[in-house]
Each structure stands twice: as structure tokens, then as C-alpha cells.
Amino acid sequence: MMEELAALAQWHNVRFMAEGLWITLRISGLTIAFSFILGTLLGVMRYSGHWLLARIAAVYIESFRASPLILLILLFRFTMPLKPVNSGTLAMTLFTAAIVGEIVRGGLNSVDKGQWEAARSQGFTWWQTMQHIVLPQALRKMIPPLTGQFITVVKDTSYVWVVGVQELTGKGVIILGQHGSTL
Amino acid sequence: MIQLINVNKHFGPLHVLVDVDLTVKSGEKLVVIGPSGSGKSTLIRCMNLLERPTSGTVIVDGVDITAPGAPLTKVRQSVAMVFQQFNLYPHKTVLENVTMAPILVKGIPREEAEASGLEFLDRVGLKHKANAYPSQLSGGQQQRVAIARALNMRPKIMLFDEPTSALDPEMVQEVLDVMIGLSQEGITMVVVTHEMGFAREVADRVIFMDGGQILEEGPPEHFFEAPRHERTRLFLSRILR
Ligand SMILES: Nc1ncnc2c1ncn2[C@@H]1O[C@H](COP(=O)(O)OP(=O)(O)O)[C@@H](O)[C@H]1O
Numbered sequence A: 001m002m003e004e005l006a007a008l009a010q011w012h013n014v015r016f017m018a019e020g021l022w023i024t025l026r027i028s029g030l031t032i033a034f035s036f037i038l039g040t041l042l043g044v045m046r047y048s049g050h051w052l053l054a055r056i057a058a059v060y061i062e063s064f065r066a067s068p069l070i071l072l073i074l075l076f077r078f079t080m081p082l083k084p085v086n087s088g089t090l091a092m093t094l095f096t097a098a099i100v101g102e103i104v105r106g107g108l109n110s111v112d113k114g115q116w117e118a119a120r121s122q123g124f125t126w127w128q129t130m131q132h133i134v135l136p137q138a139l140r141k142m143i144p145p146l147t148g149q150f151i152t153v154v155k156d157t158s159y160v161w162v163v164g165v166q167e168l169t170g171k172g173v174i175i176l177g178q179h180g181s182t183l
Numbered sequence B: 001m002i003q004l005i006n007v008n009k010h011f012g013p014l015h016v017l018v019d020v021d022l023t024v025k026s027g028e029k030l031v032v033i034g035p036s037g038s039g040k041s042t043l044i045r046c047m048n049l050l051e052r053p054t055s056g057t058v059i060v061d062g063v064d065i066t067a068p069g070a071p072l073t074k075v076r077q078s079v080a081m082v083f084q085q086f087n088l089y090p091h092k093t094v095l096e097n098v099t100m101a102p103i104l105v106k107g108i109p110r111e112e113a114e115a116s117g118l119e120f121l122d123r124v125g126l127k128h129k130a131n132a133y134p135s136q137l138s139g140g141q142q143q144r145v146a147i148a149r150a151l152n153m154r155p156k157i158m159l160f161d162e163p164t165s166a167l168d169p170e171m172v173q174e175v176l177d178v179m180i181g182l183s184q185e186g187i188t189m190v191v192v193t194h195e196m197g198f199a200r201e202v203a204d205r206v207i208f209m210d211g212g213q214i215l216e217e218g219p220p221e222h223f224f225e226a227p228r229h230e231r232t233r234l235f236l237s238r239i240l241r
């Protein structure tokens, strides 16, 4: 047992794992950044009640939320002319954006209607009200659920392993396999 | 100054304003009274189009704001509103609350908006709270900030929707005092309130609403001395006690 642990700590294994960590961080970093932008857009669109934009956002959100992430990753892997790591990141981004969209919409809904009335009565446009009054208040309320979702993103990067990308979990499994470990 | 012509408002099956005609003259102080649900808020919210009438015309300062493509944000800059629940921006300081719209909507330079904002805060007795957040203030203080916020837009018209109804009794007078001070100026005021003492002191005219209609109107004395309708008498006897 101790020998096995020592073997795991060998330099080339540590470096191998560090590469995995880097890939995990890259996938999750990109996913978090882009899903936040896209998700905010989707959440605002759905919240707006605009006859077209709200419907587009609703269809997008409901479709992606209903799809298992692992299925999306496989689907994107085999239908997109991208490197596996990129198609995986794209799948995760589009999936997470749907969830972020719902978090954003929930945050927007939790802002008191009186804020709109005060701002509009002062002559703010719809966009100014959204940008300066409503969205900043909504973002504060969204911090806890967003944090939770983004932690999930980091964990879910291990799904990308199924399409051949060796991130942190994947590399760990390989090392354990090489050492015939029962850990 | 403000003209409502044959205004109707429906909320689904509810007919909330029924053929309302009303003209508020420039500089007039109008007080609106009436039982809960009679359409007072809806009426006053039609004056800045927070509610859009189902039919009829609203003319503010010569502009038909119910016309398609009316310059709403422009008109709203000169029609300030004070709400029952204050509706201050909770993520902004008191001074920011007072300066945001002048800067972002009217394009007034920050220094100028802050200087005038501090003057108005001083006038409502809250200059020393300029850097506080709304949640750190009492209800009466918040409502006075809301009035300063309204004033810093330099409005020609001020709409008040039950500005003291959400306040603890001991804070009502501090807000009314500010409003009485305002009424000395040329500004047009439309005030929904049940504070009949305020009405007697300030109002040029009082209208009594019931069931979405203006049932009775006259100078404040009329309502104390000789209300015509039974419904008006009943309502007044309840609020005057
Ligand atoms: N946004 C709304 N949707 C549906 N019904 C409303 C809405 N706003 C007001 N009402 C209804 O319209 C009627 C008049 O309301 P309101 O103008 O707020 O009366 P008041 O201010 O005199 O109490 C009430 O019956 C109220 O329930």
C-alpha cells in the first residue's frame, strides 16, 4: 500500500497529473466565462417577455436543460469538426448557459417591481433600467446558486474524458491502472 | 398641464377607470381621495404612463403621451413620482439615488448633479446621510430621500401615491412637512392621500374617487362641510373618525 502511494508520487506521475489539472482548469474556466455571458443574455431575453426573444430563450433553455450533459458531449464530439477538448468545452458551455440562464431569470424575478417603476418614472429606458438598476441587484442574489453551478462545472469536466480528453480524473485513473492499484 | 380625456383602464375583466375626464392646471395642488381599490393609483399612474390606458387620451405639458411613438422618456423627465413603498435603489448610496437619473437620463455633469442633489438632500434634512445606503434609513427618511430624488430631476409635475401610508405614525409628519414646503412653489402636485389635514392646508381641489370614477370634487372645505354624495360622507366619516 505504501509502495503504491510512493509510486503515485513519482515525478513523471505528478507532472502527468498537473497536465490533467491544467486541462480541467482550462475547460472549466472557458465554460464558466462563456456560459456566464451567454446565460446572462438568455436569462435577460427570457425575462424580457419579448414575444420573439423570450421564446427563443425558452426553447434553448428547456432543450439544453432536458439533455444529459454526457450525451451532448458525445454528440458534439462526433458531429463537430473540432478537437475533442474543444467540442467538449463547447458542449459544456452551451449546457451550462441554459442553467445560468434560469439562475439569471430567477435573480431578475426576485427584484422588486417597484424598482422598474421608479426607474421608468425617472425616464430611464428599458436597457438603462436593466443595466443600472435591476441586473446589479439580481446579480447579488445570484451569487450563491451561480457558485454552486460553477463548482459543478469543474466536477463535470471529467465527462469530457469519455471522448478521449485526459483531464484530471482521467489521468488519475490511468496512473491507478498502470500501478494495478486497488485504491 | 395634465389632461385626461375619456380615459378607461381595464385589467382583464376589471374595469378600473371608467370614462375619466380630468384636467390639472399648471401649478395646481390636487388631492385624490377614495376607498381602497377605487382606482386612485391607476389614475395617477396613467399620468406618466406607468399604466397605459385601454382607451382615451392623456396629455402632459402639451404632449399626447398616449399617442404611438410619444417621447415618453422625455416627458417623464419632467414628471416625478413618489411611491408608497419609496422604491429607492437599494444598491446605491443616498447621493447616488438622487443623482443617477439626472446624470444618466438628462446628461447633467456629475459635479453639477451632486451639488444640486446635496442641496435637495439638505432641504429634506438628510444631507448628512448622503453616503448612507437606503437600508440604513428609517421609513420617513427613505421617503424624504425619494422626494429629494424626485426634485433633483427639476420636475414641473410631482405625483405622490400615498406617500405616508407605509410609514409609522410618528414619521408621517416629517414627510408631510417636506411636501407642504414644496407646495409653496409653482410645481404642479397630484397627491393621493388620506391625510385630510394636509389636504385642507395644501389642496386647491380635492377629488373623491369611487368605482373608477370621479364621484365628487371641490375645494377641501367642501368635503369637510357639505359632501354631496352619501358614499363620500361615509368614506370621510371613516377616515376622519
Ligand atoms: N396590475 C394590475 N393587474 C390587475 N388588477 C389590478 C392591477 N393594478 C390594480 N388592479 C386592480 O384595479 C383596481 C384599482 O386598483 P388601484 O388603482 O390600485 O386602486 P387604489 O389605489 O384606489 O387602491 C383594484 O381592484 C386592483 O385590484
Ligand SMILES: [Mg+2]
Binding pocket: B040, B041, B042, B162
Ligand atoms: Mg393605491
